[in-house]
Amino acid sequence: MTLAQDMTAQMTAALRKAGVRVTRQRIALLAVLVGADDHPDAEELYKRTKRVEPAVSLATVYRTLSVLEAEGVVQRHSFEGGGARFEATGPAHHDHIVDLDSGEVFEFNSDKIERLQEQIAAELGYDLVHHRMELYCRRRKP
Amino acid sequence: MTLAQDMTAQMTAALRKAGVRVTRQRIALLAVLVGADDHPDAEELYKRTKRVEPAVSLATVYRTLSVLEAEGVVQRHSFEGGGARFEATGPAHHDHIVDLDSGEVFEFNSDKIERLQEQIAAELGYDLVHHRMELYCRRRKP
DNA sequence: GCATTTTTGCGAATGATTATCAATCTCCTT
DNA sequence: AAGGAGATTGATAATCATTCGCAAAAATGC
Ligand SMILES: [Mn+2]
Ligand SMILES: [Mn+2]
Ligand SMILES: [Zn+2]
Ligand SMILES: [Zn+2]
Numbered sequence: 498m499t500l501a502q503d504m505t506a507q508m509t510a511a512l513r514k515a516g517v518r519v520t521r522q523r524i525a526l527l528a529v530l531v532g533a534d535d536h537p538d539a540e541e542l543y544k545r546t547k548r549v550e551p552a553v554s555l556a557t558v559y560r561t562l563s564v565l566e567a568e569g570v571v572q573r574h575s576f577e578g579g580g581a582r583f584e585a586t587g588p589a590h591h592d593h594i595v596d597l598d599s600g601e602v603f604e605f606n607s608d609k610i611e612r613l614q615e616q617i618a619a620e621l622g623y624d625l626v627h628h629r630m631e632l633y634c635r636r637r638k639p
Numbered sequence: 640m641t642l643a644q645d646m647t648a649q650m651t652a653a654l655r656k657a658g659v660r661v662t663r664q665r666i667a668l669l670a671v672l673v674g675a676d677d678h679p680d681a682e683e684l685y686k687r688t689k690r691v692e693p694a695v696s697l698a699t700v701y702r703t704l705s706v707l708e709a710e711g712v713v714q715r716h717s718f719e720g721g722g723a724r725f726e727a728t729g730p731a732h733h734d735h736i737v738d739l740d741s742g743e744v745f746e747f748n749s750d751k752i753e754r755l756q757e758q759i760a761a762e763l764g765y766d767l768v769h770h771r772m773e774l775y776c777r778r779r780k781p
Numbered sequence: 782g783c784a785t786t787t788t789t790g791c792g793a794a795t796g797a798t799t800a801t802c803a804a805t806c807t808c809c810t811t
Numbered sequence: 812a813a814g815g816a817g818a819t820t821g822a823t824a825a826t827c828a829t830t831c832g833c834a835a836a837a838a839t840g841c
Contacts, residue, residue: 513839517787518786518787518788518837518838518839519838519839520787520788520789520837520838521837522788522789523788538828539828539829540828552789552790553789553790554789554790554791555790555829556789556790556791556792556829556830556831557788557789557790559828559829559830560788560789560830561788563830575717575719577717577771579828580827580828580829581828581829594759594760594763594765596765597768603763605759605763607755607759609751609755610752610755610756613749613751613752613755614752614774617736617747617749617774618736618774618776619779621736621745621747621776622778622779623736623738623774623776623777623778623779624776624777624778624779624780625774625775625776626739626775626776626777627775628772628773628774628775629719629771629772629773629775630770630771630772630773631770631771631772632756632759632760632765632767632770633767633768633769633770633771634760634763634765634766634767634768635765635766635768636764636765636766637761637764637765637766638766655808658818659818660806660807660808660817660818660819661807661808662806662807662818662819662820663806664819664820665819680797681797681798682797694820694821695820695821696820696821696822697798697821698798698799698800698820698821698822698823699819699820699821701797701798701799702799702819702820703819705799721797722796722797722798723797723798782841783840783841784839784840784841785838785839785840785841786837786838786839786840787836787837787838787839788835788836788837788838789834789835789836789837790833790834790835790836791832791833791834791835792831792832792833793830793831793832794829794830794831794832795828795829795830795831796827796828796829796830797826797827797828798825798826798827799824799825799826799827800823800824800825800826801822801823801824801825802820802821802822802823803820803821803822804819804820804821805818805819805820805821806817806818806819806820807816807817807818807819808815808816808817808818809814809815809816809817810813810814810815810816811812811813811814811815
């Protein structure tokens, strides 16, 4: 059993326990999400899912993404320009760098920044629920 | 001459110099933006501008906001949920805290975080062009 | 297998934003 | 002050991503 298969197995079990029905199209989309190493949008996820499970519609992709987001299994990002992009929730939090020229998305993590965010919220009397932090960059000119 | 009037005077001069025609509706919208101390969306800016200059349309508000954004005079924000919100560009950069319960937007600034962002981009071989950083918070439970 | 309750696919609806285009206005030149 | 080239406007249609409505199909529990 591959790692991706194991992850989906665990996830479907969790979903079932949460009262969410595990359908063919949900399994397929989940597999696509777990297997993706990028940040595709709904249309792209639809295309990839259709390859595995032709009996899926774009509406269902959108609906399932919302369900999976509510369950905490996927995360939705709204980078500048264009629609929402998605990724399976991984073990570790990270933020994103967007290459303005290629559109590619990279990931990074800074404990220092994470701590400072908490601190800033706390100083103003707030609890930080979540945040958004995106660096829009260009390759450095040599 | 009030401070807001002075600011708009300077701005219109700069716009004219940049080849942008200064119309009644642009002056009015600019005044509204400079006078605002919040982060209104296009519809709200339309309402406020109409009070001062009834001869304005929502389409023109959108178009003018894009023009002013291109000139660097206003900034566009896309917080979670809802459409774009705008503010006149101030003297100092700042980031935002969004109160998840009230929807209110507050501002903050952290030189440390700004520096860390530059550093992270640089380490990955990138030049930071701009960034987005928003803290979604709830008032701390006492 | 059967009943109950969800989920799906299709297409229509939505909401924010942009495009079209003839009429109007700005601003530079006489 | 008048003229005219070219930019801007208002009204409305068009876009685009996303959501909705509903009858048919599928998943779960017994
Ligand atoms: Mn990511
Ligand atoms: Mn602000
Ligand atoms: Zn983070
Ligand atoms: Zn900042």
